[in-house]
Amino acid sequence: MRIAIVGGVLLLVGAAAALFGVLTPDDLAELAGRVLPILAFVVAVTVVAELAAEAGLFRVIAERLAALARGRAIVLWLLVLALATASTIFLSLDTTAVLLTPVVVALAAHARISPIPFALTTVWIANTGSLLLPVSNLTNLLAAERLDLHPLQFAAITAAPAAAAIVVTAAVIFVTRPRQLLARFEPETASPPEDRLLFAVSAVTLVVLMPLLVSGVEVWIPATGAAIVLVIAFAVRRPAVLRFELVPWQLVVFASGLFLAVEALHAVRATDVLGVLAGTGHSPLDLLQVAGVGAFSANVVNNLPAYLALEPFADDPVRMVALLIGVNAGAIITPWGSLATLLWHARLVSADVEISWPRFMLLGLLVAPLVLVAATLALAATA
Structure with a gap:
């Protein structure tokens, strides 16, 4: 509810900007044309993921992975790592943080092994693993739309940094939790x-949806089709599951308010100072500068407003990916x-798993710089 309140306040700020002429009707029409399809995708894919979870898809997959591990925690963790990566890449970071976290934590509890490495895997991979495709993160969708990149063109640029980010994240988890993972x-x-x-x-719908998300068709179209299929199926078999809470309305209000408010800030040139901080150029140091400013801004205010504020200063694919490395x-x-991190922590609390915020931040201070440098250098080496 808090993010909805923040979003409502930002919508009022945006409305005031329009009322006083800071944003013209043409500005608003252009903004709506850009963001409405993206928000439609967010709503549709969230409904798909929620209903697939209600059908037991994530639980059954996780249990099958546990059987494949044959009692070895390290094998189970590697399989969960692969599942979290696939979930993040194709269904977005929020799906991994919200829907996969309670499943893998319960799996670890039933196996009588520590759930902490599995919990850290879902939240860190949800963020660091969200670089490969436009659908992996809302910021990616915005970037791909701005640059007019086909999903496969986007993936060609992000593949090396995405792989580096995932590998470094996994390495840090293993190095800091060897005893628990070798149980x-x-x-x-x-x-x-x-x-x-x-x-x-649900399984067939997701199998069909995934290639469509990289086909070049506007992603909201196949996602909406998949949502309709699952809604009809549940309406026939389990209508009680279909409730308004399936729709991520709070996120939609929050994102809509941010789009309007940041657009107003751009219109009055209040974000120009960020351009100075982000710098220019494409050398490894230049790209690290963009990524670093993006990461700092994201940790201060949240990754979505950080991206929106810095977007004008990452005006080509390589600099844009460097910015995404920082904010994602x-x-x-x-x-x-x-937002995925906050949602992840709420799921941990409901599962009676405790990771304090000071501890989380100390761990983040360890892994974030390593991931940032590795991913940015991988980008510079392959750009």
Whole structure:
């Protein structure tokens, strides 16, 4: 509810800017044309992920992975790492943070191994693993739209930094948690889905959706189609699941307010100082400067407003990806650096798993600079 309140206040700020002529009707029309399809995708893919989770898809996959691990925590963790990466890349960081976290934490608890490495894996990979595709993160969608890049063109530029960010994140988790990850556990028998038909429909829908998200079709179209398929399936089999809370309305209000407010700041040139800080150029140091400013800004105010404020100063694909490295992969120090982190912590609290914010921030201070440097240097080497 807090982010909805913040978003409502920002919408009022944007409305005032329009009323006093800071934003013209043409400015508003252009902004709406840019962001409405993106918000439509966010709503649709959230509904898809929520209903797939209700069908037991994530739980069943995680339990099958536990069976494949054959009692070895390190194998289970590597499989969860792969699942979290795939979930983040194709279904967005929020899906991994919100829907996968309670599943893998419960899995670790049932196996009687520490849930902490698994919890850190989901939240860190949700952020650091969200570089590869436009659909992985709302900031990526904005960047791809601004640069008019096909998803595969986007992935060609982001592949090396995305791989570097994931590998460094995984290495830090293993190095800091070796005893917990080298433990053994007694595997349990995987339970079948409660409704096999809903499970099958959800699985097939996601399998069909994933390639469509990189096909070049506007992503809100296949995501909306997938949402409609699952809504119809649940309306027939489990109508009680269909409730308004499936729609991420708070995020929509928050994002809409940010778009308007930051657009107004750009109109009065209040963000020009960020251009000086972000610098220019494409040398490794120049790209590290952009990424560093992005990471600092994201950890101060949140990654979405940080991206929106700095976007005009990353005016080509390489500098834009450097900015995304900062605001996506670098936003893991403060709790508010990304909305996914706050949602992840709420899920941990509901699962009775305790990671204090001071401890989280200290760990973030360790991993964020390593990921930032590795990913940015990988970008510079391949650009």
